[in-house]
Amino acid sequence: MTPVTSFSGKAVALFGLGGSGLVTALALKAGGAHVVACDDNPAKMAEAQTKGVETGDLRSADWSRFSSLILSPGVPLTHPEPHWSAKLAQAAGVEIIGDIELFCRERAKIAPNAPFIAITGTNGKSTTTALIAHILREAGHDVQMGGNIGTAILSLKPPSERRIHVIECSSFQIDLAPSLAPSIGVLLNITPDHLDRHGTMEEYAAIKERLVAKAAKAILGADDALSRAIIARRPQANTIRVGLTDRDAGSVYAQGSRIIDNRDGRVIEVADLTGIGSLRGDHNAQNAAAAIAIALLSDVDAVAIQRALRSFPGLPHRMEEVARLGEALFINDSKATNADSTEKALASFDNILWILGGKAKDGGITPLKPYFPKVRKAYLIGAASDEFAAILEGAVPYSRTSTMEKAVEQAAHDAAAINAPSVVLLSPACASYDQYPNFEVRGDHFRTLVRALPGINPTRGA
Incomplete structure (x- = not known):
């Protein structure tokens, strides 16, 4: 644990x-703060009370005694409207921050x-975070991964x-x-997401x-x-630019399966992703380029980088x-909860038996x-079945399997009948909430x- 002594x-x-x-x-309490x-x-x-944390109804609290409101990142700060606790803090002139900010102040x-x-x-x-941590650990560093x-x-x-x-860091946590003020900040890409929480694309960006x-x-994605x-x-x-499209000096980029270091105008091949199943696809090539850029800044040599890439288990x-x-x-x-994420999977395979559906998002498929x-x-599950069937009609054969059990059974049967290399792909392009509490349970x-x-x-550990 990191005790938050800066709030003692x-x-x-x-x-x-x-x-x-x-x-x-608990971290605030360990650092000497009085937490309600x-x-x-x-x-x-x-549960908090059993851990020795004082609890209370903040609706009736005297807010003049508080220096800060520590807000969970899942609680609305601005949109669709501020949570009642945020409104009370704002009315009292109390700053609203989160656990990332507490860490930053303790580090300072x-x-x-x-x-x-x-x-x-x-x-x-998430993949980039895990890959960075993996490479640095394999190189012998003491690494703490989280957020x-x-x-x-x-x-x-x-620290x-x-x-x-x-x-x-999610956008909620950054907010x-x-x-x-990290020593190295990585921004991979920006596409529409969480507009219900941030209001506009401009504010999200x-x-x-x-x-x-x-x-x-x-380290900034350039794609x-x-x-x-x-x-x-x-x-x-x-600034180091990473991705697939920018190959000028000042970049670390992916060219096919190869990762190229062109930070100072010298074009040097650093690594090759060929045969690494946990990093297949162009999107993972960008993730790998970002992680490798950090490894290079941390003086990890190319041999150690390649060895770590090959042992990376993925998420x-x-x-x-x-x-x-x-x-x-x-x-x-299963993490592919929108079309943008599913696009990465569909682009990475051929001969696909595609399980999709759930609670559809704007734009669908x-x-x-x-x-x-x-x-x-395609094998349709969940609440989006009718909507997705209408889009697939005439373009892709599909079955309304409704449940995951039926989808897996039918896809496995159809794969055996193909008698050729194929991929049974669960990439729902939907939220899970119609049938599962989250994408992890679905997966x-x-x-x-x-x-x-x-x-x-099985190709991974049980």
Whole structure:
């Protein structure tokens, strides 16, 4: 844990006692702060009390005693309207911050030169975060990984000049971290997302830009217009561009499966992604280019980088190889909750048996029509079945399987009948909330069903 000593002696309000919220309350208390915590879920309040955290109804609290409101990143700060706790804090003139900001202030107090790598982007940030941490660990560094990737930042060991923190940041977390100033900031890409929380695309992009605005060095994706606009505003001396399209001096780029270092005008091949299943696809080539740029800045040599790439296991639910059955490869891409994410998977394979559906997002799967010729058959599950069937009609054979069980059973049967290399791909292009509590549970269910098929050959650990 990282005790938040920078708030010692201060009274703070905290709203949101989920995983990161409870850790934050305990870290503040360990650092000497007086915390009054609250949650709309009474069970979360009771759990916090068993951990020794003081709880109370912040609706009736005296806000003049609080220096700050620590807000869970999942709680609305601005849109569609501020949460009631945020309104009370604003009315009292109390700052509203999150756990990333607490870490930043603690780092500034106890170890201002501690290596701190922060990663954001609409897509790919979890894979890039995990890959950076993996490469640096394999090179012998003391690495702490957390943030939006699933481990609360304040549950990690404290910042130190001999320890590297590799932290994934969502736009919600950046919005609550005004002093965010990593030693290296990574912004991979910006495409429409979370507009219900940020109001406009311009505001969403501006929040993403904050992660690199104060960074000592910045790694910036160069493959989308909004990111290129941010590049144009930054000093080029401390910026490295990454991706597929920009190959000029000052970049680390992917050319096919090869990653090329052209930071200073000398074109040097650093790594080759050929045969690395956990990093297939152009989108993962950009992720790898960003991670390799950081490895190069950290003086990791090319041999060590290549070795680490080949041992990288990838992340669950992100084009995860699950198993093989004959010539069919089963891929769990449950994290693909929108068309933009599913596009990456469809572009990476041929002869696809595609399981899709759930709670549809704006635009549905219409943007994916250019990839329909790669799909042998589609299996529709969940609430979007009627909408998606209308789009697929006449272009892709489909079956209304309704449930994951039926989809896996039919796709496996059809794959066996093809008698040629094929891919059974769960890439739903939808949220999971109609049938599952989250994409992780959806992906776990798919994996369990696949591994129960007769004759299956798992390709990852159980």
